[in-house]
Amino acid sequence: MDLAEALEKIMSGLSSGRTIIVVGSMHAHYAGRSTSWLAEGDRLLIIKSDKSILIHRPTGYEPVNWQPPGVVINAQITEEGLVLECSRKSPPEILRIVITEVYSAESYRLVDNGEFIIHAREEDMKAAIINSPDIVEPGLRIVETERRIGDEYIDILAVDSSGQIVIIEIKRKRATRRDVEQIVDYATQVEKELGRKPRKILVAPSISKEAASLSMVLRVEYKCFSPRLAYEILSKKKGLDRFL
Amino acid sequence: MDLAEALEKIMSGLSSGRTIIVVGSMHAHYAGRSTSWLAEGDRLLIIKSDKSILIHRPTGYEPVNWQPPGVVINAQITEEGLVLECSRKSPPEILRIVITEVYSAESYRLVDNGEFIIHAREEDMKAAIINSPDIVEPGLRIVETERRIGDEYIDILAVDSSGQIVIIEIKRKRATRRDVEQIVDYATQVEKELGRKPRKILVAPSISKEAASLSMVLRVEYKCFSPRLAYEILSKKKGLDRFL
DNA sequence: GCCTAGGTCCCGTAT
DNA sequence: ATACGGGGCCTAGGC
Incomplete structure (x- = not known):
């Protein structure tokens, strides 16, 4: 041509x-x-x-x-x-x-109105935890999600069974050193704003060795949870909901 | 069809x-x-x-x-x-x-052997600084680049005119709070390994307000420098080199 | 406009 | 294989 x-x-x-x-x-x-x-x-x-x-x-x-x-x-x-x-x-x-x-x-001339649905993302992990906080820890109560402190957003703010504030940061992939730093930063901001030292829990399917050792030093807790499992939990719940 | x-x-x-x-x-x-x-x-x-x-x-x-x-x-x-x-x-x-x-x-059947050249990246900023450390600070001497500490890499390790170790972290875009945290982490690692507290300099074209205030608290210095300027400096130098 | 944070990020690189 | 960091990242959401 x-x-x-x-x-x-x-x-x-x-x-x-x-x-x-x-x-x-x-x-x-x-x-x-x-x-x-x-x-x-x-x-x-x-x-x-x-x-x-x-x-x-x-x-x-x-x-x-x-x-x-x-x-x-x-x-x-x-x-x-x-x-x-x-x-x-x-x-x-x-x-x-x-x-x-x-x-x-x-x-x-392409006509494309087809819906696109995606799952097993961080969002699903968050939804599953909000629905069943016990996934993270028995007795946990959710206080707020996407809480903004300054310019930052905390995935989940909760209170544990002893009444202590808990910050939860969710990652859909293996947690890194940067992720540990991120939640520590959030904790600093929360302490400045609320005047109390919060617990810090990193929720992810796995954690790198270096991130794990850093989390020990910085008192960040780790809870294993995956987007895939979150999605399965949500699907089952939805399936059950149909019969209720 | x-x-x-x-x-x-x-x-x-x-x-x-x-x-x-x-x-x-x-x-x-x-x-x-x-x-x-x-x-x-x-x-x-x-x-x-x-x-x-x-x-x-x-x-x-x-x-x-x-x-x-x-x-x-x-x-x-x-x-x-x-x-x-x-x-x-x-x-x-x-x-x-x-x-x-x-x-x-x-x-x-597509035949594509065409070269692809890209400039004005972080790499150019690094090259310009290595070539002329005075861009960051008069009297600075480069010691090492891409120094690995643990699993991390420090862009540039240098020594200032008073003999103190300087860590330089380069960003091609506006520096964020996360960037400040990153260089602080590097400093912690360097101190652990070399036994001396290094200075920390973040080199970027600009810095966000929150990052600037965090950098005050964490004693991170900021030096303005852009990928575009770095590229211009390198181009001129190359142009001159042809006549030397 | 700025800033934050996610992504099936992709990609190169080093160990 | 894991880990780290850059990218013209793009994209969405908030202010």
Whole structure:
């Protein structure tokens, strides 16, 4: 396909809100949050209906260059080739794509209202614990979730059977040294605000060796719990709820 | 295009290491690190030559479902439609895609050896500081970079004009409270290992208000420096080097 | 706009 | 395999 024809496909696709797919040889230059040059090669260029842009190489999960939704696109043919200038104001950045050869250029009116449901996330762990605080510790009572202290958010604030405040930080993956530091920071903020030293419990499916030893020093407790288990508990409960 | 024809395109593309692009209506189920269901809708399916898989909706930067490179793909036609089972062992996960209608299915032999160069990253800031430590502070001498203490890495270890050890942590973006905690942690480790309290300098283009106040408390110093400036300094130096 | 925090983050790198 | 840290991370939510 020649460049003029491809430009026509792109322009009409852009104006009608279609998703555009161009396969061809191109190079690109990005300037903004960083600066990059991509030399000539065969790639897949996707321009979505919300004006998000992706340049994909033939390997790898990630696009090599891109723009998030909402850019302004200027397309024209110059002596260099089919030039697409994709820019936005905030942050100030521009992606300049030069297509020199087009193997295919098509646009599609895609209708996608399909629901997307995802589970076994940190959110499910939180829900399971709120529903059954005993998962963390018998006698625990939930006080507040997503409590904001300063600019920070504490996953769960609770009170234990002896009346002591408990901070709970949930992680869906193995807890790291950083996670331990995070909950200690929260505890410092809570103590400043409420005037009492809280207990600190890190809930995660596992904990790294270094994080475990740091948690000893900083008096952070660890409770094993996984997103998968949380999801199973919630599913069962939901299943039962149907019969109640 | 009918499903059988699309299957044929996919199979031949897979066996010849081509990049496959399917536009059509599909639904998908993922089970592994999390669990998700994507209901029927029009999407773009990409199977790259390294067997990375992407399902893109008509909007948004991110794929809604995906698999990183290296999955095993099983494709067949069932009563549900064209079913692709993409699985891997570690971590154990599977993405099952059911294509019910195909608008387009093509494969391309993409040749991409183009170099990709990126600048104005943290790495450039580090290089500029190593080259001219005065950027951080007059009289500073670099001792070591990427020093490993335990499992952690310290960006730059230096000595100031009075002979005191200095830890430098570089951030390409505005420094946060977490960044301050990180360098304090490094300092603790350094003190344990070397027996002397180091100075702590956070180098970043800016610092959040909360991070600034925390840095006062924890005796972390802040030095303003940006990836863009670092890149400009390095470019000039390189330009000069050509004439020396 | 800033700030926080999650993510099937991905990715490189070192042990 | 685990662990750590960067990324133009992106995205959502709050202020």
